[in-house]
Amino acid sequence: MKQKIEAEAERILLTNYETYYRLAFSYVNNGQDALDIVQESAYKVIKDLGKVREPDFLSTWIYRVVINTAVDFLRKRGKESVGLEGVEIPHLDHYNEDDPMELLRSLDEKEREIVILKIFEELKLEEIAQILELNINTVKARLYRALKKLRTELEPELT
């Protein structure tokens, strides 16, 4: 059974590494760090497989590991340098069409996570609640707030 879970975890990691990379990237905003996070996450996932009871829960759990690793990474790095990650960038009048991440920067970390997971990765609200270990209503509220902000960005002519 253990080997099955390990094989499944490996399969998920190798199939979805791009997703994890982009997710990591959304936190740290540079490739090198995103790669570090991805590797660290894979390591943690495999090493701690004992914590996973059900193979169905694997995918959710892996997301959680990636996010937690990214957040930890930022926290550690935040101590060394003053980055822009923790600071909310003032809203731009219109966003740079070439860089989707720039628009996401206008959201705070918690809102951004939810937008990525719900809008970009199309996960169900329930799953997102599990990944982020939040109450589903909290997830909905944050999503709503995030979309509202984005709406302001996406449709500047209406505000």
Place this chain on the structure above:
Amino acid sequence: MDQNGNEKLEQLKDQYHTIPVPDFAKDRIMAGIEQGKKGRRKRSMMKFTKKTGLTAAAALFAITVMANLSPMTAKAMESIPVIGTIAKVVTFRTFEESGDNYEAKIQVPQVSIGDHSDSEANQSIADYANQLIADYENQVKQDLEGQGHYSVTSTYDVVTDNPKYLSLRIKTTVIMASGSNYAKIFTIDKATGKVAALKELFAGKPDMLSAISDNIKEQMRSQMAADENKQYSIDSRDDPEDDFKGLTGEESFYFDKDGRLVLSFDEYTVAPGYMGVVEFTIPKSVTGDIPFQ
């Protein structure tokens, strides 16, 4: 959000999905997976340690049951009505693991005397095996790069099985850059289930140890005189401090089929390495008849 907004959101989504992912990303994730597997093995090792009190690996271990009952003992048992204890030796477990550069195969024997398999002797044996395993794991841990090479093979055989004593010889070969051989012998007093130390054998005869030591020195000298290829750490001109001085009473020993005492020394302890593990049989003229009952 209205139609226009939704479209733009879709656009945003597409753009997100085209964020370039470097080629290395896949390699990095594979590296992480491999590291995780190594880490997992170590963690299982530690869990097993806590559970059984023995150091072991998550690797396969096979339990083979091997009852060893020498026909001589059985016969002796028949004619001696008082002592009826039969000692059985079982391979309790085999610690086995092999990787690219590391491999270990350590058989751990367990002795049961009569109905008891809970003896002190088994604890000593287990401790010894654990030490071998710990050394092995230490090597593996220190060398995560996979550059080193370490292999340990440990087997045992029964070298004495008389009414009073059972002697297990555990032979271990460790190959690192070069090879090392160790022979550790546990001689077990069947009546008590304890490991008998050499000095205990001669508790009533305090001079016996030095008498045996002298005999060993004599044997060393005569062997060297007879064969120029043999060398022992005795009468050295260069390093007299390393010479064999005498027995401590903790040495490995057993009894051969004629009831004579045999002492076993690991490589390098009383002779240069190339001599290997050396044994000396002590004549009964020195020890007298060692009591069996």
